[in-house]
Amino acid sequence: MTSSFTPSTGSYGKKDSSTSSAKPTLFVGANGIVLRASQYGAFTAPIVLLLHGGGQTRHAWADTANTLARAGYCAITLDARGHGESDWCAQGDYSTQSLVADLHAVIHSLPMAPIIVGASMGGLTAMLALGENTSLHCSALVLVDVAPRLEQQGVRRIIEFMRRHQDGFDSLEQVRDAVAAYNPHRPPSNDLTGLRKNLRRRDDGRLYWHWDPAFLDYARVPSETSESLFEKSSLERAARKLSMPVLLIRGFQSDVLSDQGARELLDLVPHAHYVVLNQAGHMVAGDRNTIFTEAVLGFLQRAGKHTRSHHASSTFDHGVLT
Numbered sequence: 001m002t003s004s005f006t007p008s009t010g011s012y013g014k015k016d017s018s019t020s021s022a023k024p025t026l027f028v029g030a031n032g033i034v035l036r037a038s039q040y041g042a043f044t045a046p047i048v049l050l051l052h053g054g055g056q057t058r059h060a061w062a063d064t065a066n067t068l069a070r071a072g073y074c075a076i077t078l079d080a081r082g083h084g085e086s087d088w089c090a091q092g093d094y095s096t097q098s099l100v101a102d103l104h105a106v107i108h109s110l111p112m113a114p115i116i117v118g119a120s121m122g123g124l125t126a127m128l129a130l131g132e133n134t135s136l137h138c139s140a141l142v143l144v145d146v147a148p149r150l151e152q153q154g155v156r157r158i159i160e161f162m163r164r165h166q167d168g169f170d171s172l173e174q175v176r177d178a179v180a181a182y183n184p185h186r187p188p189s190n191d192l193t194g195l196r197k198n199l200r201r202r203d204d205g206r207l208y209w210h211w212d213p214a215f216l217d218y219a220r221v222p223s224e225t226s227e228s229l230f231e232k233s234s235l236e237r238a239a240r241k242l243s244m245p246v247l248l249i250r251g252f253q254s255d256v257l258s259d260q261g262a263r264e265l266l267d268l269v270p271h272a273h274y275v276v277l278n279q280a281g282h283m284v285a286g287d288r289n290t291i292f293t294e295a296v297l298g299f300l301q302r303a304g305k306h307t308r309s310h311h312a313s314s315t316f317d318h319g320v321l322t
Contacts (some may be wrong), residue, residue: 022065022077026130027109029081030101036085037078038062041069046139046165047114048300049106050077053283054219054229055162057084057210059197060119062295064285069298076114078106079196080122082212084198092214096230100129104136113137119144120256124230125210131238140245140303144207145257145266145282147248148235154255154282157182166213168206172196175207185253185279186287195280239268246272249295251280252286273299 022038025164029035038058048059048068058077065075079086082094089098103125107114116138123146130138161182162281169175172192179195180188189195199207246269249264259276264274266272277296280287 001220010209012183025177027078027106029105030098033081033089033102033131034087035078035102035106036067036283037076037079040065040075041073043074043111045072045074047110047112048073048075048117049110049114050075051103051116052077052080052117053120053122054085054215055083055209055211056119057198059084060286062194063289064117064296067293068297073115073300082215083146084210088212092212092217094212094215094218096125096128099125100132103135105135107138109267113139115140115142116147117142117144117296120282121229124235127235127242128230128238131241131246134241134243138244140247140251140300141242142247142299143265144249144282145251145254146237147257147261148232148268149261149264150256151258151261156221157255158282159216159219162209162219163203163216165209168202168204168208170200170206172199172207175199178204183281183283183287185281186283237269239265242269242272245299245301246294247275247303248272249284249292250274250276251282251284252278252283253275253281254281
C-alpha cells in the first residue's frame with residue numbers, strides 16, 4: 001500500500017524555522033482504513049515515525065516532532081486506527097493483528113527504513129510487527145515505557161481511567177482536572193489548547209475523548225487469568241528477534257513498566273540501551289519532554305554511528321537522566 005501524501009522537501013541537517021509547521025498527511029492502512037498523520041521537516045531527511053499510546057492522538061508528539069525536525073529529521077506523527085482523526089473501523093476491529101497490519105502498510109509506503117518511536121500501545125505494536133516480520137525495515141527502535149512484562153495494576157489503572165469518562169465532559173477544565181487526578185506528578189497546565197486536540201464535541205455539546213469507544217472491547221483490564229490487548233509470550237518471542245539498535249526509555253515513577261520488567265527486556269534484547277528519566281511516569285514524553293527528546297536525539301546520533309561503524313555505544317546503557 002502507498003502513502004497518499006505529497007512530501008515537502010528541504011536540506012537534511014540544516015535547521016529551518018519552517019519545520020515548526022506540521023503538514024497534514026495520510027496513509028492507507030489495512031483493509032483501506034485511512035490513517036491521518038502530520039509531517040514535520042523535509043521528506044528527504046531520515047524519517048522518524050512516532051506512534052502514540054492507547055487513547056492518545058498524534059498531537060502528544062508535537063513538541064518532540066518539532067525538535068526532531070529542527071535537528072534535521074523528518075518526523076511523522078500518526079493517529080492509530082480509531083484514534084484522533086484516523087478512521088474508526090466500521091467492524092470495530094482494534095485487534096493486535098490489525099494494529100500490526102496498519103504499521104506494515106505505513107512502513108511499506110515510506111521511501112526509506114524509518115526510525116520508530118513508540119509509546120505504550122505504539123511501542124508494543126512496533127515490537128510485535130518488527131519481531132514477527134524481520135524483513136520489515138526499521139533503522140532504529142525507541143520503546144517508551146513499555147516491554148513484554150507490564151505491571152497489571154498500572155495497566156488496569158489506565159484502562160479504568162479510559163472507561164470512567166465515556167459519558168463525556170462539560171468543559172475543558174473538567175478534562176484537565178480528570179487528567180490531573182490520574183497523573184498527579186505532572187502540574188496541570190493553564191493552557192488547554194493542546195488538551196482540546198484530544199477531544200471532540202458531539203451534538204449534545206459535551207466533550208468526548210477523540211477515540212472510538214469500541215477500542216475498549218480489546219483494551220481489556222488484565223487479570224491473573226487473562227491479558228490485555230497484547231500477549232506477553234508473543235511480545236517476548238518478537239523481542240528476541242529485534243536486530244536494529246534499540247533504546248528503552250522508562251519513567252522512574254511509572255506504575256506500568258517496572259525496573260524488573262525493563263531488565264527482562266534487556267535480557268531478551270542484549271544490545272538494547274536503557275534510560276530512566278526521573279520525575280516522569282508512564283506518560284514520559286509529556287512529563288519530561290525536553291529531556292526525553294534529548295535522550296532520543298542522543299541515541300539516534302549514536303545509532304547512526306553504530307550502523308556505519310558496527311561499534312555499539314554504551315553512553316546510555318542503564319543510565320539515569322535527571
